[in-house]
Amino acid sequence: MLDPRLLRSFVGIIDAQSFTAAADRLSMTQSTISQQLARLEEQVGSALVDRTARPIVATAAGERLLGYARRILALQQEAQAALGDPAGTAPLRIGVPEDLVNAAMAATFRDFSRRHREIHLDVTDGLSRDLTQRYRSGEFDIVIVKEAAAGPDCRASFPEPMAWFESLDAPRAWPDPVPLVTFPPGGLYRDAMFERLERERLRWYNAFSGSSLHNVLIAVEAGIGLSLLPRNAVAGYRVRLHARFPAEAPIVVSIYAREREGIVGELVELLQAVLERRQASPERGARRATTAKRIAPRR
Template sequence: MTIRLRVKNMLDPRLLRAFTAIIDTGSFTLAAERLHLTQSTISQQIGRLEDAVGSVLIERSARPLGPTTTGERLLGYARRLLALQQEAEAALGDPAGTTSIRIGMAEDIVDAAMARTFSNFARRHREIRLDVTAGLSRELMKRYRDGEFDIVIVKENEPDPDCRATFAEPLAWFESADTPVDIHMAGSRADPIPLVAFPLGGLYREAMFARVECEDRRWYVACAASSLHNVLVAVEAGLGISLLPVRATGDYRVRPYAPFGVETAMAVTLYSWESAGVVSELVDSMQAVLAARAAQFPPHTEMVEARS
């Protein structure tokens, strides 16, 4: 019990503050003035600290006052402990990042324009932390309906009536610009045709199978990838063809797969539980980004034949 009390007194910031003030000013009197205490209070605090340490800390015969050998060893620790206390008090007293807005987004929606929107919003509202999760639309929508997200942007065939906004997402079939799937010799073509798809539950997967079968062509899944980037890389490498958002293909060596062409546009839909306050402010900004994004790639936009 006695040892525990001595350690507690040794770490008492009031005692450490008195000790460092004496060393900094070289005087009990000046230290008392700095800390707005009486000289007797300062003397008592140093006495308690020396009792806790078990050694004299101030060389009282020196002018100005200075630390003893033990005092020198303690001084660095004292300053660090006081700095940590000040840092902790500042952090706990600052409301920055104490309120969370949970956002779920299809991965290709998290682009530079959306990131700038988040950055601008965060500067205006330091108290808010944006928790952004990127993933597959069906899973994100399920989690939104379960209350795990405050805002969600998903891709779907038809938007629900409670959406805040919806925009068309042009889709088309793509193959590698360097390694075409079909062998363009004597009219031959790949049979069965290799597909690059998202895993089970992926948004475009069933639509891909239905379209290929409608074209009276056999197919198989040559590669399944869980992210849009990985699907595009697989198509770029010539593993197969895939149904993809036109907007997402610009930085990859892919080209439209002429036999299939474009598909019916998908809906990019924004949902939010709240319709007022700071959440609504953020939703309005996100909606503006989606509107500008849709204007760049309207449905039936003419596509270039190859990416350079």
């Protein structure tokens, strides 16, 4: 590997066209710069400058090396500058349910990143129960989760209205057993769906499972089955409220954080404001969703 210090002496000599002038520019003695050039010539196995010429010029081998030497030195300077810049060197780990990562939250992350260039926001989406477990095990600095009731150590919590949805093209009477569209096992909505249907003494089966909210809503929109979903999450989908189950207990959206002050505390306050605005101004989809006629599955 070519030593950048030796390359710098070589380039300096060619640019200054003199050993003496190059030594002055690089704050070296003429003896030192001559020794460094000699070491480089020994490494490459060729003379790199014509010492008899006045002014000093590169040999044919030196001309071939010169371009590479300049690029190596430029890359070295670029690497040193990058390592000297703290931007993105301090990770801040955040867990959040998929449907809460909206434009307002993205804008908050953007503004926060611009104010704190040293922070690298590492955002993970997933099911709330999994996010909670990972937060408790120390994987996240901040987590936003949906749960039946807020824990005593939450920073803030907000009610999340829930409702049953079906396709705008859903049949006038669902078959018996009722087809369901669910999240994978462990999903909060999934268990609540099963409990409600058991209370209603209705037979059901799992017709479709989706790992993301979008996949679940697409399946509902296509008419595969019913699903219990946040009322604020259906904007832009061709779904309507299913009137057989008009009342469903809300869950809560809770924020947890390991620190109350500093950078973490600042971001928690900003995320809390996003959720407060979301609570005050529900998504248009919740207002646009229409109520289906009261229907019952065929027995």
